[in-house]
Amino acid sequence: MSQVKKPPMATRNYRPETRLVHGGTLRSDFGETSEALFLTQGFVYESAEQCEARFKGEESGFLYSRFSNPTVAMFERRMIELEGAEAARSTATGMAAVTTAILAPLKAGDHVVAAKALFGSCRYVVEDLLPRYGIESTLVDGLDLDQWQKAMRPNTKTCFLESPTNPTLDVLDIGAIAGIAHKGGARLVVDNVFATPIWQSPLTLGADVVVYSATKHIDGQGRCLGGVILSSEQFINDHIHTFLRQTGPSMSPFNAWVLLKGLETLAIRVKQQTDTAALVAEALAGHPKISRLIYPGRADHPQAALVKKQMRAGSTLVGFEVKGGKAAAFRTLNALKLSRISNNLGDAKSLVTHPATTTHQRLTPEARAELGIGEGFIRFSAGLEHADDVIADLTDALAQA
Ligand SMILES: Cc1ncc(COP(=O)(O)O)c(C=O)c1O
Incomplete structure (x- = not known):
């Protein structure tokens, strides 16, 4: 490009963390x-x-x-x-x-x-x-x-x-x-x-x-x-x-x-959020108030072998179904003090979503059921808080479900 004296920085020979900091930089005069x-x-x-x-x-x-x-x-x-x-x-x-x-x-x-x-x-x-x-x-x-x-x-x-x-x-x-x-x-x-x-x-x-x-x-x-x-x-x-x-x-x-x-900062954030999501999954698996927990980094994920083959690690997200349907899911969401109710994900702040009434409310109840999106299903997106605080918040809230 004529206005830029040097070509954009090519970083293919470097590792992803380095590419994220320097890749494509067009420095002016x-x-x-x-x-x-x-x-x-x-x-x-x-x-x-x-x-x-x-x-x-x-x-x-x-x-x-x-x-x-x-x-x-x-x-x-x-x-x-x-x-x-x-x-x-x-x-x-x-x-x-x-x-x-x-x-x-x-x-x-x-x-x-x-x-x-x-x-x-x-x-x-x-x-x-x-x-x-x-x-x-x-x-x-x-x-x-x-x-x-x-x-x-x-x-x-x-x-x-x-x-x-x-x-x-x-x-x-x-x-x-x-x-x-x-x-x-x-x-x-x-x-x-x-x-x-x-x-x-x-x-x-x-x-x-x-x-x-x-x-x-x-x-x-x-x-x-x-x-x-x-x-x-x-x-x-x-x-x-x-x-x-x-x-x-x-x-x-x-x-x-x-x-x-x-x-x-993408790599450090995603790694930290993935570690937290894995700890949350570990803490909630088998919880008496939950009927189902899904996390791609766990050995009990239905496609665990495929996760190993095509992904380098699990995910920053965890899904779980609270027993007692929508009322129990809402009680859990409303009792949270740290994780915030939102339809967004991938944020520095831990966020929880009730897909049946937000991101997937357009679908019929039958279409949601076909996809495994029950009325008690909650999507948790790990933020950058300390994992212990996030887990304590979730388990305290579940106690009120
Ligand atoms: C899987 C997926 N694709 C696409 C989008 C759309 O992105 P945006 O909200 O930036 O339009 C979202 C979320 O909103 C999403 O979760």
Whole structure:
């Protein structure tokens, strides 16, 4: 890029922790230590000829922050370095990333296969939105490879899943599902929010596209929304760049700057939160007020062998079903003094969610039951507090369930 004297810092030879601190840094002539915040809508040109050359793509450089901005470019480059992708584009929210990754490459007459166990808004996009534009979709039990296989049609262009799933923390076989998608001529898009880039790398497992809600662990301190799509140069150029440029769900430079600073501490936060989640799972397993506990780092997780194969560690989230349904779950939530009631996750503050009345309230009770989201189910997202305080808070609250 002509305005930046040095190319963005390439960090592929370093370990992920190092990439998170240095990857993609574009240092200006002032030699600033911290990444600069280019809070500007647009850019000015030396001459009309230069402006024309930029628009024709004959000269590289920034044009307009709806689709190119140095701070946003640094965030994208750092994510590329971390994920091992060829290219990335960021978006205003995680849902803008999911919607764009799925919708942008498709046209009427195409078909999508997706796992049933999806965050409520992702399921809305696949189940309700796509068919309105002539794109059919089939929802399958993501754990059942036969169902993926049987759902494939000659016009299937995209398969979509999240793993671990929100909120029941099922772990889907990304390599096997990528194999089925590719055999049928389709691409696999993976929402990697629950695993985080620290514990799972879908592109190396065979996926073609990875999406994140950067709102979650990447910010990790509850400040701003954001999303990112990572894939091959060709996929981004052919399907994503023009869609985002012309339709405009862009990430603001300010949010990109916050997220860049979030990335610097991502690894230490996720490791600490995972340790706490594991301790919470250990403390709550077998608790008399709980009928079911699910944590991907435990040997009793239904897909424990797959967790070992495709993830580098468990998760920052724990799911558990309180005996006594909604009333008991609400009593537990209302009795908590430290963990806060929220529909968010991945924050420095421990958060608890009642999916049946929040993130998954759109689904019918039957659809929720099919996914294992009972009326007593609680999703716990570990924060950065001391694990002993968090566990004491949860066990005190459960005593009142
Ligand atoms: C798995 C998953 N995907 C996507 C999203 C959407 O992200 P955002 O809230 O940033 O739009 C969320 C949460 O909101 C989520 O949990």
